[in-house]
Amino acid sequence: MYGHISTLAFVGFEARAVEVQVRITPGQQAFMIVGLPDKAVGESRERVRNALHAVGLGLPYKHLTVNLAPADLPKEGSHYDLAIALALMAAMGAISPEAIAGYAAVGELALDGAIREVPGALPAAIGANAMGKGLICPAACGPEAAWASEDMDLLAPEHLLSLVNHFKGYQILSRPKPNVAAASGPMPDLKDIKGQESAKRALEVAAAGGHNLLMIGPPGSGKSMLASRLPSILPPLTPEEMLEVSMMHSLAGELMGGKLATERPFRQPHHSASMAALVGGGSRPRPGEVSLAHLGVLFLDELPEFTAQVLDSLRQPLETGETVIARANHRIAYPSRIQLVAAMNPCRCGGASPGQSCKRGPRCAEDYQARISGPLMDRIDLQIEVPAVSAADLVLPAASEGSFEVGRRVEAARRRQLDRFSALGAKKVRTNAECSGQLLEQVAMPDEAGMALMRQAAETLGLSARGFHRTLRVARTLADLEAADNVSRMHIAEALSYRGETLRRRQAA
Ligand SMILES: Nc1ncnc2c1ncn2[C@@H]1O[C@H](COP(=O)(O)OP(=O)(O)O)[C@@H](O)[C@H]1O
Ligand SMILES: [Mg+2]
Structure with missing residues (x-):
């Protein structure tokens, strides 16, 4: 008996595809999770066992192996619970494998079968969409996941039971709506x-x-x-x-x-x-x-x-x-x-x-x-x-x-x-600010008078190459604020005043 479903691992900003595979074989009773699980994933066994029990499913007295593939990618966090439970249910014949084939799943399970909120639902939804799949996520994460794409398939159940009922056609889960944060009042002015x-x-x-x-x-x-x-x-x-x-x-x-x-x-x-x-x-x-x-x-x-x-x-x-x-x-x-x-x-x-x-x-x-x-x-x-x-x-x-x-x-x-x-x-x-030195010399070279001031500053203030570029960068912005095409002496003079001169002089004293 075999069941599988997709889920995602977060590697920095990226959500990588992970497949949860479950095999039930005859033999001594055991429940193993392999594929570099961390402690939270290892403890998933107890949450999954209890959550399934809460919806009326006892684990069979057989050898259960859960593999998280690819096996060499470390799996961290509690969001694998839901995918492990679903793949197990498919292997046990409690839900049809076709029902879950088009989805990736993330969510933590409570002992009573409730699906708890997990971080990362938005990148997970974007990742699932890129895999051409829908996403099953906790109800609390639905509004966040809904931002990933308007037409991807999304299920956001509160409880494992409502998900089972949805797959059996007893109760249809509606698509969560994206939510925008109301502006947190006027910003300080x-x-x-x-x-x-x-x-x-x-x-x-x-x-x-x-x-x-x-x-x-x-x-x-x-x-x-x-x-x-x-x-x-x-x-x-x-x-x-x-x-x-x-x-x-x-x-x-x-x-x-x-x-x-x-x-x-x-x-x-x-x-x-x-x-x-x-x-x-x-x-x-x-x-x-x-x-x-x-x-x-x-x-x-x-x-x-x-x-x-x-x-x-x-x-x-x-x-x-x-x-x-x-x-x-x-x-x-x-x-x-x-x-x-x-x-x-x-x-x-x-x-x-x-x-x-x-x-x-x-x-x-x-x-x-x-x-x-x-x-x-x-x-x-x-x-x-x-x-x-x-x-x-x-x-x-x-x-x-x-x-x-x-x-x-x-x-x-x-x-x-x-x-x-x-x-x-x-x-x-x-x-x-992001402009490199070379590009700066192309776009921010001052006019003759500006250049003269720059030369003078370099002598009297001991302007380093870095200080020179910093002055040009700021002068370019000052010219942009005035919608001026060229950097003039005035811009250079103001830019020089932002060099933290006093600070350094005091340090040197
Ligand atoms: N220029 C200012 N105009 C109006 N209120 C000011 C001004 N500068 C300081 N304050 C008052 O002083 C308080 C302390 O300012 P704060 O920004 O915390 O100072 P700092 O961070 O320099 O120690 C502010 O909450 C504000 O009430
Ligand atoms: Mg302060």
């Missing part, structure tokens, strides 16, 4: 920020060119407030991007009620976060904060308080847009294209202000700022100081311009970048 005009300008430039941003300023100057307003001026997610973001959140089991994410992620991990929490991994692979911020903003408040190891692990995603986690016998990659926004006090005790050290002396600020490595600093195009707000600023009326107006300028600047890079055949580059 730039209008709320009084004064801080230059910081707001830097935020607009960061949004327009996709640049990473570091804000340095005393406590209470509004750094966290500024960062949380970045998503409100970024262009909205395209439909494909929504699916991509939702897949990451689905894998992490964070897609609430199966609702597709419509807003750009804004993730703000605490500085006590571990490596596993930040970049993913741990005993069961799961996307970390960096991947959950994919296509959105990763905000690291109090940047120097993160451990050196955690900060170091950010370099790879910032460079390649991907996080790779090494497992015992394979590698897992999660997409992690993020915009990094970081904030820090000038010194550990928070007493220093721009141009002035705290009562512990300049050492306090130097030691604190030295915790951030040079290579990480190099990835941050915009480094600004955020001074304390004065009482005079706080009593000002609200700014006339809010996130809506700024967002429109950002969108126009982004469109110019997209058009330019696609005209040059650089299809993968979408923002100036």
